[in-house]
Amino acid sequence: MPRRLKMAEEFEPRIVAFLCKWCSSAGSDLAGVSRMQYPPNVLPITVMCSGSVSPLYILDAFNKGADGVLVSGCHPGDCHYIKGNYYARRRIALVKKLLEFIGLEPQRFQMSWVSAAEGTKYTKIISDFVEDLKPLGPQTKLRRNQ
Amino acid sequence: MVNIEDLRNEARRILKEGKVKYVIGYAKNQNGLMPVPVFVKDPEDVEKLIWDPTCIHNLAKFLSDEKKRKSKEKKPDERPVGIVVKGCDSRAIVVLLQEKYINRDDVHILGISCEGSGVIDEKKLAKTLKGKKAESVDLDEKGDFVVSTKDGKIKVPAEELSAERCLECRANYPVIYDILLGDKTRKKVDAPFQSLDKMESMTEEERWAFWQEQISKCIRCYACRSVCPMCYCDECVVDTINFAVTADTSADEKAGRIKWIEKSPVPSENFVYHLVRAIHLAGRCIDCAECERVCPLDIPLRFLNKKLEKEAKELFGYDAGFDPDEPSLVSSFKDEDPEDFIR
Amino acid sequence: MDKILSKKAFSQWVKMLQSFRIYAPLRDDDIWTYEVVKLPEHIDLDFLTTALSPKKIIFPQKEVFLEFRKTNEDAPEIKEVLPEEDPTIIFGVRPCDAKALTLTDKVFGGDFDDIYYWKRRNHTILVGLACNTPPSPNCFCLSVDGSPHSTDGLDILMTDLGDRYYVESLSKKGDELLNLGKSLFTQPKSTDKKDKDKIQAESRKKIKRQIKDLKKVPPKLMGMWGSPFWDEEAMSCLRCGICTYMCPTCHCFDINDEILSRAPLKGRRVRTWDNCQFPDFTMHSSGHNPRPDKSSRLRQRIMHKFQYFVECYQDYQCTGCGRCISKCPVGIDIIEVLEKVRDYGS
Numbered sequence: 001m002p003r004r005l006k007m008a009e010e011f012e013p014r015i016v017a018f019l020c021k022w023c024s025s026a027g028s029d030l031a032g033v034s035r036m037q038y039p040p041n042v043l044p045i046t047v048m049c050s051g052s053v054s055p056l057y058i059l060d061a062f063n064k065g066a067d068g069v070l071v072s073g074c075h076p077g078d079c080h081y082i083k084g085n086y087y088a089r090r091r092i093a094l095v096k097k098l099l100e101f102i103g104l105e106p107q108r109f110q111m112s113w114v115s116a117a118e119g120t121k122y123t124k125i126i127s128d129f130v131e132d133l134k135p136l137g138p139q140t141k142l143r144r145n146q
Numbered sequence: 147m148v149n150i151e152d153l154r155n156e157a158r159r160i161l162k163e164g165k166v167k168y169v170i171g172y173a174k175n176q177n178g179l180m181p182v183p184v185f186v187k188d189p190e191d192v193e194k195l196i197w198d199p200t201c202i203h204n205l206a207k208f209l210s211d212e213k214k215r216k217s218k219e220k221k222p223d224e225r226p227v228g229i230v231v232k233g234c235d236s237r238a239i240v241v242l243l244q245e246k247y248i249n250r251d252d253v254h255i256l257g258i259s260c261e262g263s264g265v266i267d268e269k270k271l272a273k274t275l276k277g278k279k280a281e282s283v284d285l286d287e288k289g290d291f292v293v294s295t296k297d298g299k300i301k302v303p304a305e306e307l308s309a310e311r312c313l314e315c316r317a318n319y320p321v322i323y324d325i326l327l328g329d330k331t332r333k334k335v336d337a338p339f340q341s342l343d344k345m346e347s348m349t350e351e352e353r354w355a356f357w358q359e360q361i362s363k364c365i366r367c368y369a370c371r372s373v374c375p376m377c378y379c380d381e382c383v384v385d386t387i388n389f390a391v392t393a394d395t396s397a398d399e400k401a402g403r404i405k406w407i408e409k410s411p412v413p414s415e416n417f418v419y420h421l422v423r424a425i426h427l428a429g430r431c432i433d434c435a436e437c438e439r440v441c442p443l444d445i446p447l448r449f450l451n452k453k454l455e456k457e458a459k460e461l462f463g464y465d466a467g468f469d470p471d472e473p474s475l476v477s478s479f480k481d482e483d484p485e486d487f488i489r
Numbered sequence: 490m491d492k493i494l495s496k497k498a499f500s501q502w503v504k505m506l507q508s509f510r511i512y513a514p515l516r517d518d519d520i521w522t523y524e525v526v527k528l529p530e531h532i533d534l535d536f537l538t539t540a541l542s543p544k545k546i547i548f549p550q551k552e553v554f555l556e557f558r559k560t561n562e563d564a565p566e567i568k569e570v571l572p573e574e575d576p577t578i579i580f581g582v583r584p585c586d587a588k589a590l591t592l593t594d595k596v597f598g599g600d601f602d603d604i605y606y607w608k609r610r611n612h613t614i615l616v617g618l619a620c621n622t623p624p625s626p627n628c629f630c631l632s633v634d635g636s637p638h639s640t641d642g643l644d645i646l647m648t649d650l651g652d653r654y655y656v657e658s659l660s661k662k663g664d665e666l667l668n669l670g671k672s673l674f675t676q677p678k679s680t681d682k683k684d685k686d687k688i689q690a691e692s693r694k695k696i697k698r699q700i701k702d703l704k705k706v707p708p709k710l711m712g713m714w715g716s717p718f719w720d721e722e723a724m725s726c727l728r729c730g731i732c733t734y735m736c737p738t739c740h741c742f743d744i745n746d747e748i749l750s751r752a753p754l755k756g757r758r759v760r761t762w763d764n765c766q767f768p769d770f771t772m773h774s775s776g777h778n779p780r781p782d783k784s785s786r787l788r789q790r791i792m793h794k795f796q797y798f799v800e801c802y803q804d805y806q807c808t809g810c811g812r813c814i815s816k817c818p819v820g821i822d823i824i825e826v827l828e829k830v831r832d833y834g835s
Contacts, residue, residue: 055425056383059418060406076485086479089488090462094428094476096487097457098421098450101345103354112489125489141354144414175820177698178626182820183725203819207727269519279626365541365550367764369729373818395776408747409761410551440818442540442731444520 013067013133015042018057020050022080023115024072030119038123039130051084055095062142068108068133075113104141107132147287148258148328154192156256156325160228161189166254169228170205171195179280180268183208197258199283199291202265204434205229206238206375209248228254236320237432237467238375244470247378257323262333263289263304264312271307311435311448314338321468339456345449363443364416370437370447371423376430384419424450429458429475432467492656492667492674493681502670503529506578512546513580514539523579534581538624538812542586542737543579547609548593550762559754572605577613585630585808587617587642589737595802596740614662617643621692627811629824632700635808637692648685655685700824705831710796718833722826723784725819730764732813738806741765765789791826
C-alpha cells in the first residue's frame with residue numbers, strides 16, 4: 001500500500017483487523033448500525049473464529065504493509081465453537097512474543113475480546129489503536145518493498 | 147562412561163535377530179573430523195558405529211525419510227528401524243510420537259548419554275586449535291574433552307568446547323529409549339534459557355538491527371528446514387516447492403495454491419519464512435540447533451526457536467519433547483493461560 | 490605484461506581505481522563473502538574460501554528482467570530492465586572461481602547470448618589471487634583440469650611473494666588497470682620470476698585431495714542410470730540444497746512474476762536461482778515428477794557435472810573448489826562418490 005505523505009498531511013495508520021464472525025465482527029456491525037463515530041483506519045476481515053487466524057495471516061498483513069494488526073474474538077467461554085478462542089489466546093501470545101523479540105514495535109500487534117453487544121468497546125479499541133500507531137509512523141520493518 | 151562395544155553388540159543383536167531393518171548411527175568420516183550418518187543393514191558392519199563428542203547430528207530426521215519411503219512402497223517392510231540418539235535427539239522422537247507421525251514400534255531407540263558434557267561446537271574447536279587439525283575428540287572420565295592432533299593431545303574443559311545449546315541442556319541423557327548407555331544422571335541447569343539473556347536485554351532497535359542484518363544474509367537455501375526433524379510437512383506452507391500433487395489434484399487446486407511469499411531472497415520475504423517456521427515449531431522445537439549448524443551463512447537461527455521454547459515454558463508451563471502422551475502446545479490450552487495482553 | 494607491486498603500494502593502487510565499483514572478500518565473524526568495498530584499507534587478501542563465489546556478482550540470485558503496468562483497458566506496458574553497466578572490479582578471485590565463470594560463459598553464451606549475464610560480465614574485471622596454500626582442506630582443482638595458479642577466466646593474476654605481489658596481466662582490461670597505477674608497479678627481476686615459479690610449483694604439491702583417472706568417470710556414468718548405487722549414496726542426503734547454491738558453476742534458474750499491485754496492475758518479472766536438489770525442481774503441471782526422490786536428484790547432479798556437460802562442452806562442470814564437501818551437513822563427499830563411480834562394477 002504505497003502512500004505518499006505530503007508535508008501537511010498527518011500520517012493515517014492502516015490497521016488490518018481479523019474479526020471473528022460471531023462476536024467481534026457483529027460488534028463492529030453494531031457500532032456501525034448505531035452510528036458510533038470512530039476512525040476509518042480499519043480494514044476488517046471477517047474470519048469464522050479467532051482460533052482460525054493463522055500466524056501466516058498476521059505476518060502477511062505486515063508483509064503487505066499494514067501498520068497495525070488486530071485479532072479480535074469472543075470472550076473466553078463464549079466462543080461459538082466452544083474452544084476456538086482459547087487456542088487463539090495461546091497462539092497469539094506466542095506470535096506477539098516473537099514479533100517483539102525481533103524488534104517490531106509491540107504496539108503494532110494487538111488482540112482483544114469484543115462481544116456482539118460491545119459496539120462501544122470496539123470503537124474504543126480502534127480509536128486507542130490508531131492513537132497508539134500515529135506516533136510510530138508507517139510500518140517499514142516487515143513491509144515488502146516496492 | 148559409554149562403552150562403544152555395548153552399542154555395537156546391541157546393534158548386532160537386533161540386526162541378527164531381524165528385529166530391525168537397519169540401524170541409523172554415526173560412522174567415521176574418511177575425510178575429516180566430523181562423523182557421517184550411516185545406515186547399517188549387515189550385522190557384520192556394526193563395527194562402523196562410533197560414539198564420541200563429535201556426533202552432533204540429529205539422526206531423527208531420517209525417521210521421516212523412512213516414513214516417506216514406506217508410504218511409496220506397495221508392500222513395505224513393517225519392521226522398525228534402530229536409531230542411535232542423544233538426549234536432544236530423543237526429544238525429537240518424543241515430539242514425533244506426540245504428533246502420531248510415527249508409532250512407538252516404528253523405532254528401536256539406542257540411547258546414549260552425553261554424560262553432562264554435551265557435544266562439540268566446530269567453530270569453538272577451530273578457535274581452540276588455532277589452525278591445527280583435530281583427528282579425534284574423546285571424553286575422559288572427568289567429563290573433559292580430549293582433542294588429539296598430530297602434535298599430541300590437549301585436554302579442554304567441556305564448557306569451553308561444547309555447543310551453546312549443551313550448556314543449557316535439560317536432557318543430557320535420552321528421555322525415551324530401548325537401551326541406555328552411559329551415565330544416567332540428570333544435569334542440573336540453573337538458567338535454562340540464559341543464552342537469550344543478552345538478546346532480551348537489548349533495546350527494541352538493537353534487536354531489530356541485529357535481526358535485520360542476519361535475515362538479510364539468508365539465501366533461502368532451505369537447509370534449515372531440510373535438516374529439522376520436525377519439518378516433515380509434504381507441502382511447506384510458506385514455499386510451495388514441495389507442493390504435493392497427486393492424480394486427484396485438480397487444475398484449480400494447482401492454480402489456486404497461495405503464494406504467500408515471493409521466491410526472491412529479499413529481507414521482507416525471508417522474515418516471513420523464518421518467523422512462520424519458528425511459530426510452527428513452537429512447543430515442538432527441542433533445540434538440537436541443527437538449523438543453525440547447517441546454515442551456510444551462519445545465521446543464528448537457534449535464538450528464534452529458543453525464544454518460543456522459553457515462552458512456552460514461562461507462559462504455559464510447557465516443555466517440548468519430554469512426554470509422548472502430552473498434547474502439543476498449540477492444540478491444547480489451560481483456563482489459566484495468561485491474557486494480560488488482551489484488551 | 491608482468492609487474493611487481495609491493496604490498497604497501499596495493500591500497501594506493503586501489504585508491505586510483507575509485508571510478509570502479511570494487512568487490513573484495515570481507516569477513517563477518519567466520520564467514521568471508523564478496524562485498525562492495527568502500528575503503529581500500531578494508532581489502533584483506535589473507536582469506537580462505539568465501540561462502541559464495543563471485544558468480545553472485547555477475548549472475549545475482551535475484552534480478553529483474555522487465556516491469557509491466559496496465560493503466561487502462563489497453564495492453565500492458567512492458568519496460569525492459571537491463572543491468573546497470575557499472576565498471577566493476579573483483580579482487581581476490583580464486584582460480585577455481587574464475588574458471589567456473591568460463592564454464593557459465595559457455596552456458597549463457599554460445600548460440601544465444603544472455604544479455605543480462607553478459608552486460609554484467611563484460612563490465613567486470615577479475616583480479617585473481619593464486620592459492621599459495623589450498624584455501625580449503627577439500628580443494629581438488631588439479632583433478633578437474635584446473636590449478637591453484639590457473640589464469641583461465643582472469644584478467645589479472647596476483648601471486649603473493651611475501652612482501653610483494655607478482656602481477657600478471659592477461660587481457661586488455663588487465664593492462665588498463667595496471668596502467669592506471671603505472672608508477673606503483675616495477676619491473677620484475679629474474680629472481681622474482683623464479684620465486685613465483687617456485688611458489689606456484691609448490692602450491693600444486695600442497696593439494697592433498699586428488700581423484701585419479703577422473704576421465705574414466707564420464708563413460709562409466711553412461712551405464713549407471715538405473716543403478717541402485719544412487720539409492721545407497723543418497724541415503725543420508727537431506728535435500729537441503731546447500732551444495733548447489735554454494736557451487737560456483739551451478740546456473741539453473743527460475744523465472745517468476747511478482748505482482749506489486751493488482752489494480753492498477755503493476756508487477757515485474759524476476760529471475761532467481763533455482764536448485765535441482767529441491768523436490769519441486771522437475772515437477773510437471775500434470776503432477777508427474779521425473780525426479781521424485783533424492784537418489785534421482787543426486788544422480789542428476791553428478792551426471793550433469795561429469796557426463797552431460799562433458800558431452801556438450803568438453804569440460805567438467807566442476808572446478809574443485811570443495812565448497813560442497815565442506816558444507817554438506819551429512820558429509821556427502823563428491824570426491825568419494827566419483828571414486829566409487831570410477832571403480833563401480835570392477
